[in-house]
Structures are given as structure tokens and as C-alpha cells.
Amino acid sequence: MQTSSKNKFADGLSGAVFGFCVWPAATVAMVAPLVAGGCAPQRVATPRADTEAAEKIRANLLIGTSASGSTPEAAASTGTGWGTLKGRFLFAGVPGAARALAVDKDTEVCSKGGMKLVDRSLIVDPVTKGIANVVVFARKASRVKNASPSTTPVVFDQKQCEFLTPVLAARVGQPIDVHNSDPIGHNTNIAGSSFNQLVPSGQGTVYKPESETGMPTAVTCNIHPWMKAYAVFRKDGYVAVSGADGTFTLADLPAGEIIELQVWHERSNGPNGALGLEQPDLKWTPKGRFQIQLQPDEVKDIGTLDVPASVIGT
């Protein structure tokens, strides 16, 4: 309705448009820069709220009813048994040479024997073309095979001023042994968490993640700012990180239901690192998600997923 009335207005005006609009347009063109130019840095326009809609929402919030009656979307539990998902990420392109990191501190340890640390944001196996450190996790699952997280600590070590695990995946509540195998002190800072602690030489400290990260979050050492890794914590523990050959395995997924998986890579230029691929068979979305449904005891291999160079940022 609205668009048609807009068009009417435009049509009615069109006859007179030319003569009527040229001089005002010229005036505006001359005045606008003066008005807009100003002296201050240009702040971008900020969106304005819809007052009427806001009043309605507020009334709804104050009454305390959820009129639409939407229930939390727990994935429908429609099956029994467990299945396994497998796949492999291959790089369809030529990876550039890894950039050397600027190591300007503690060089007697961090550049020991002329060793050079390089940027590990994109690791492609030269033979198989497999991409390491691609993260795949289930967005939500109705059932979890192991009710509680494992009590065996995941080791997260650092040596020669490098985190030995580029992407740390763990289940919420699972202990992580943050260790330091260097003869010098480090600190480990997990962005968005409560954890930023000193880790003295040869020692470790245990951290139990309290909440999910959503997409992987950065882990840094502030003493040696070139040190970088990522951490991803999931409540259900359904998270996998691809190995050196690009393969990943997600075991014990609930069978019988549609599971949506989220895919991430550090260098992906999709939103928040989401890896968007052209995989129409899997209904892959630009937000880096695809869906699968497993049969009990099925081992589903979605095969080789080609990652074009265009989705990997510089």
C-alpha cells in the first residue's frame, strides 16, 4: 500500500519535476556542504526509534506476558541413538607465504637458535591441501550422550612463546590445564571470560570455563603480544577442530534430529569468522551454517569441502 501511494506522489510530480526541482536542487547542492561540512569529525547518522512501536513493546514488557507465546526452541528430540559426522576442508587456492611475527622481547627464548615464529592464522598442508583449525560445532542439540563434562583436563600449553594449541576446544565445566613450558613467565588472557592470569615458568593453573563462547574467542599473552590462539567452549561439547589434513570428526551426535552446525575459521571474511561456502547440497548459508540428520550408529561423511581463496581474508 505504502509503495503504491509513494508512486502516485512521484507520478503526479513528474510533469513538473524538471522546472520545479532544478533550482532548489542547485541551492541545496551549494548549501549542503556548508551545513554538513562543519569543523567537527563527521559522526554518522544514528538510527531513530519508532516511538509508536516502542510504546507497544513497552506495554508488553510491563504486563509480563509473552503474547506471542513463543516457547524456547529446544531442538525437538525425535530420535534415539547416536551418529558421527565427518568431513574435510581443503584449500582451493595457493596460500601465501606465512608472515613472520615481530618478536621483540625475550628473544633468547622466543627466537632460540634463530627460530622464527610465523603467523599461523591459515595453515594449509602443502601435500593434501587440508586446512587446519577450522572449527565445527553444533548450534543446539536436544540430547547429549555424556551428561557431564569429562574431568580429564585439556592441556593448553605454551612453549617458545607460542601457544601449542592454536584452537582450544573444550566443554563448559571441563578443566583446562593452562600450562607454561617456557623458562620465562607468560600470562594467558581469554577474551570475554574472567580469565587473565599469570602463568609462571614451568607451572600451570586450572581454569574451568563457566559459559559458552559463541564463536571462538581470542586468547593472548599480553607480555608477548604476538602470541595468539582461539578458544571455543560449548555446553554440550559438540565441537571439533580440523586437523593438519583438514579432517574433522564430531562423534556421538544425537541421531534422528536435524542438527545445525556452525563453521568458523580465523581468517574467514564472513561475519564473526563464519565460513560461508558454496555447498547447495548441504544448504550452506552465508552465516557458515549447514544442517544434517543422522541415523543411529551412522557415520556420515560429508566428504571434501573446498574452501575457495576468496572467502579467506588477507
Add this chain to the structure above:
Amino acid sequence: MLATPMHLAHHVLALPIQSANCLTAIGRQVSRLAFLLLSTLVLASVIGCGATPPAYFRHNMVESTKQRLNSDQERQVATVLLAMFGTPDHPVALAETGLDESKLHLAAGPVRSDIVGRKNGLYREHCAHCHGITGDGLGPTAAFLNPYPRDYRPGVFKFKSTERADKPTQADLVRILHNGIAGTSMPSFALLSETKIEALAEYVKYLTIRGETELALIRAFFELDDDAKGTLPETREFLVEETLAPIAAKWQAAPAAAIPVPPIPTNIDLVASIAKGRELFYGDKANCVKCHGVTGLGDGQANDYDDWNKVIVEADKEIRSGTEQASQASTAGMSPEQLADHRLQLVWLEKFHQVLDGDALTPRTIPPRNLRQGIYRGGRRPLDLYYRIYAGINGAPMPAAKGTVPPEDIWHIVNYVRSLPYEFDGLLGADRPMVAPDRF
């Protein structure tokens, strides 16, 4: 400082316009726009400049652009926030926030006196010029201050008596307002009455909870299922129970998150304690020396950013990388969909660039504190230093010693740090400058 906008503009403008129809339509649009602009100008000249438009909250454009929200989605966030928090002149607080609206009214709105001569509008009188109407740390004076004023919206505060990830207590905020922050532009408001300070602290919490809610809403778009058509649910369940309540709960839990402080060890002589502290300071366990430097002048690790500046640095990197990639892409072999995506990407990069230019300050590195000046931002009581060392400083690179360094050792470090401004031991003679000259 950022990617070249001209370059992008060139790309956008160079796109072929495919039909004459399209041209006419654009012409019409332009004329209509001109007409509207002119009427606005005429209207403005009739009304004159006397009427000040009501103050409004600004949208978090950096996060919103980073998350690639479209204008409808930005508007939805603004609308929902208006429903939940009102306007700068008329703030409202849902019961779940735990905020006291009467205090907010004393702090909010334009500066004015009520019928009995009581001054209202305290935030705009004392705070807004630096911290901004929105509490985004982008008030008119912000760019001229070093350090920049705090942006409350991420909900991170440095100087508090609670664990690293926890919120400050009301008393912590009141203390900062009372004492100011030494070594920064934050002055003391000790001359204001207790009621006014309490009202301001409440209003800071209000702006923070609002900012945190805004961030949560903006980020929620990414978490939406693909079939949700890019609109957030406007139900009480989503907005209050899922989004607001967890944020407010952290504020309400602050008093219970206090850092445990054992008494200062009394079985050790102060000189001996200082010597122990010195050993720890330079030792591998506490490792203070790595950042604060062998001289204690804050000249160790110094090229890091705090969490607020890091957001801008990362965004800048994203723009640079995106621009580089877009400029290398060849449009010749693209399918129509790919071409459309490519154009959208260019438009987005250009917008992000403008947003960083207009809605963010030039990032600055965070220097570790020079400990020989005797200026302690979070307070100079031994207790304040204990808090900083024990829990680290939230939002800053300073890590927590908790768990690694036992409490009595933390007290020794406190004693040593407090002695640093007076330490002259030959290595650092009185003739040595007290600041690292190349950085200050």
C-alpha cells in the same frame, strides 16, 4: 588512518547503470530528495535556531556495522531500547534492572532547577561533556583527553573491589566519583552531596546496563536462525528474561563478588617485606618487570591495547584486509550473485570506514603504569594496590596474580610498589629521569 574511501567510492560509482529507466527513477528520487531538503531548510529558517532538539541516545554504530546490521535492524534495536530504557530526558528502568528510577530522574535530563531550587540534570552538568549523553565515552571533549574517557557500554570497569570479571559495587563507583582518578582527567566530585553522587552512580549503571543490552541485541542478530527473517523477537521472554536479566543479575551479584583480603602480615618487618616484594617484582613468578620495566618506569611491554581500543584496532584491520581483498578481486568472471555480493561488500566497507572515522577515537596503546611517580589511578590505599595485583585490571592487559602468587606475597609486592617512588639505590640515582623520555 584507515582504508582509502576514494578507492571504494570509485568502485561503487564505476558500477554500470543498466537501463535508462533506472536513470529516470534515480532522477526522480533526487528531485524529491531536493524538494524535501529544501522544505526542511525553509522550515529551519522559519523556526530559527532557538529550539534545542531533545537529547537522544546514539546507536552503537561500530558494533552494529561490524555485525552488518541493515537499517531496519538498527532501527529495531533503537526501538527496543527506547521501550526498555526511555530517552536521556525521560529514562525508565524495568524492575528487573534493579535500578532506582527516582535517582535516575535526579541525574537525567537537561540541567534545570525544580520548584524548590533543587538542581536536576546532574549527568549533563558534570559528566556528559566527556562521557557523552550515551555514556559511550565520546563526549565533545573526549578526543582531547589522554586517557580517553570511559565508554560504559561494554560494561567493563577497571577500579573495583570485586573479582576481575565482576561488576563494581555501588561503593566502588561512589569512591571513584568522590576521589576522581589520579593521573587522568577524571576530577573529584567530593563537593557534591552524597545524594547527588549516589544518583550519578546509579545513572552510570543505567547507561551501562543500557549499553550492554544494546550490544547483546546487536550480537543477537548473528545468532538468529536463518528463517527468522532478520528480526529479533520482541517478546518479554527474549528481551527481558534472555537478554536483560543475565546482565542485570551480574550487577546485583557484585556485592557478593568481593575480593577476599587477608590482613597485612605483621610477623615481618617492613624493610624485609619490601625486599621480598622486590624479589617477586623482578622474579619469574609475579613477573611485574616484564611490563612495568626493569626501571619500574612502565617502559617494559608497551605496544598493547586495552579492550576498548582493541575493538577499534581490530575493526581497522578488518577494513584494511577487506579493502585489499576487494581491490584484488576481478569482477570479470563473477556471476550476477557474486557481483551483487561484491558490491554489497564495497558498500559495507565504505560504511564501516565512515563509522570508524566519525564514531570512534584514534586508538592509543596502553602504557603500563610508571610506578615511580606514586600516582595510582585506582586509589593509593594499600588495599587498592592489593585488589589490582590480586585480580588484575579488567579491560587492561594487567593479569591476575591470584592463584599463582599467595596472598602474603601479594602484600609484599604492595609494600615494594609503595616504596618505589622513594627508592634510590645507585642503579637509579636521583639524577635519573623519573619518566621514560621516549614515550611521555
